[in-house]
Amino acid sequence: MSHSQPRFALEIRNLAKRFDRPAVDGLDLSVDVGEFYALLGPNGAGKTTTLRMVVGLLKPDSGAISVLGIDALEHPVAAKQLMAWVSDEPMIYDKLTPFEYLEFVAGLWGVDATIAEGRARELLDWLGLAPHAHERCEGFSKGMRQKVALAGALVHDPRLIVLDEPLTGLDAASARQVKTVLRERVRAGGTVIMTTHILEVAERMADRIGVIAGGRLIAHGTLEELRVQAGRSTTSLEDTFLTLVAGQASAA
């Protein structure tokens, strides 16, 4: 296990996972520390499966995953200590209040209570949840629930945040708040990896973009680099993405 300034926040080598058919098929991917990385791909491309293996929710059939220099398969607890996971379905408890939820998450990550409480109050304020801090989550809208889940992901100050479609179903105001929070994390030196179907978000926010199809990384780089790879230098990300995916489909 190495803790000396790793270059990559996430490094995946030859990762494979098969259900009825290969979901992830020899995937290689690396994300730099302090980077905002967007992972794109058509439905069933293997994005969620990949991220679930990264955060320890699925066991890969083969391959290696390294999180900030820690072998996540060999030392899952140490790797989890540095990560947070946010899915499109907010993982919260209806019968707990946001304040209690954050207290629970801080306890799970073993964060000192005083430090965690300060962070929690700041996050609740930041995300506009302070007036609802002592209301049970059962009456919350999808946007509020997602913000509570995001606060939970941030309360233990993770160095790598992994998000799967975090903006699905959010209204414009909530989506903007979430995006702002994520950008702030990157500015503060954290790393964000996010899947999204909203290409505009990837285009505006991501430092680099990876495109997955058929369980493999078919293209990656900055938007400009992707355009070059797609052979369409002046088109939008949507056109670039569709060209890359269509190219992969015809090659397969």
Add this chain to the structure above:
Amino acid sequence: MSQTGTLTWFARHETRLAWRDWLAMMTAGRRRGLKTVAVALILFAVFMHLLAYAMVGRFADMDVDADKTSLVVITASLFLFWSLMVSQAMESITRAFYTRSDLDLILASPTAAHRVFAVRIATIALAIVLMAVLLAAPFIDVLAGLGGARWLCAYGVAAALGFAAAAFAVTLTIALFRTIGPRRTRLAAQIVAAIVGAAFVIGLQVGAILSYGTLSRLDVLQSDAFVAHAPNIGSALYWPARAMLGDARELAAVLGLGLLSLVVVIAIFSPRFGEHVIAAAGIARTAARQRPWSRRFRAATPGSALRRKEWKLLLRDPWLMSQSLMQILYLLPPAVLLWRTFGQGGTLLVLVPVLVPVLVMAAGQLAGGLAWLAISGEDAPDLVATAPVPPRHINRAKIEAVMGAIVVVFAPFVAALAWLSLYHALVAALGIVAAAASATQVQLWFRRQAKRSQFRRRQVSSRVATFAEAFSSISWAATAALAATGTWLAAVPAAIAIGTLLGTRLISPR
């Protein structure tokens, strides 16, 4: 095919949904399980007929002109049966109010909502009648086989009681809705349903303890004082009992009244049902303000954070409270017996060994439910799984949460027992721990992620787990019962319990 939007069209739709719901419940969603279910049902029917033979076989010769004492006992038994039906019907009605599923579609469509709700109430009533008839069938079959075809009239009585139970449950639930509002009705109806189902039998048992120093409910019903205070033999209260004994005229009256009560209730309440459903849907979106346990974060290890979270969720779960209430209510007679034993200076000490298996059985059942909630009913499984805590530590914390709750519920009973007899307290404590630990272990082996709201149907996910949990609880209760009498034969059910667990482990998915 019936015309769309008519009563028959809705009835077909509801029947199809009810059938698929039942099928899914029986087969846990696996079509291949149908044959197994059929075999299991046949075996269960045979077992129930044997049980019925043992229980009521000796009453088959009872005459239509039964004496007052017999009529009182039959009427009380039918009342107990009816109260259980009411309990079941109330739960179905509450679900119809609060489970949204297709209600948005129905209320948004240009169809007459009262027709849908009329059919829905009738479907609930038919389901209750079907259940009543199926539950009564083994007893009626045995009585008819031994005492003649006149006993088949009891099928009509079961159906009539089912109709009346559904009508009463609808009325009671809507009355609750109007008096205490939609927010409180959800919890209140669940609690009332639990109490209605258990109150009569527990009331009789408590009465038996207080008046006669016995646990036998039959002693109360057959006592001279009770019979003397019961209505005169010509009273209409005995119509169901007479109908059951084969009186065709009384049967027609009972069936007619049962059906009429349901028709009247449907006619009165179905037009307003939609309004209540909308009111119930409205409260689901209102956030409840929670008095904070603490305004400050408390220091916690991952284990203590998990335990605290489980206890908070258990305390705040109204469905769990109502579901567990029945199990806790059954502890009332033992509590009264203990209290009476203290009061009478130990003259009832002879009954103390009877308490031990009751406590052990209740502990096993309660622990099974709590363990399911803590282990399978985890609402944020991904959050817990992505936390930097080894899975075995998570499991240990959840087991500790369940066992902690069991200790809180049962410690007062064991302490009271210890005051009377240290030996029996020790047997009860060991039995409680063994039954609770076994039920929790079974839930760990058969964990399958589900929503907490599916608690009522937790047995669907694995029949093996349900049977293993029940069988181990029964075996530990038998062990405790025998150990309480001081015999080494207690080792036999203990070995069966351990064997059950080992067998369950072998066929468990993990």
